[in-house]
Amino acid sequence: MPSTYEKIYSIVKKIPYGHVATYGQIAKLAGIPRHARQVGYALSTLNNDETPWHRVINAKGEISGRSNPDFVHLQRMLLEEEGIIFGNDSRIPLEKYCWKPEKS
């Protein structure tokens, strides 16, 4: 059976182009609503290029720092590439871009 991380990756890969999802939402979709932190941590250990980790943001609609400002900047760039517009506070309007998963 897949580990928690496997589930997380699976959900993240399902995020459609031009949309974003919060850690909590992904955790919930993965069947682990209390594991928002694990979601982020899972992505941190992520070493593959197939998982759109840049489409994952925190509940505030902002990019979660980590310890590397360069990564944050990169993520913002990638999201803008997908057509997502950031607010003046480097924030994303979740109401507009939040991924709405269709029932599976």
Added chain:
DNA sequence: GGTCTGACTAGGT
């Protein structure tokens, strides 16, 4: 096998 860590969240101050 106990302890520490961590890309979070919600609630209180």
Added chain:
DNA sequence: AACCTAGCCAGAC
């Protein structure tokens, strides 16, 4: 409205 605290749980050492 911004900052602080506690709760949460699966990996890594």
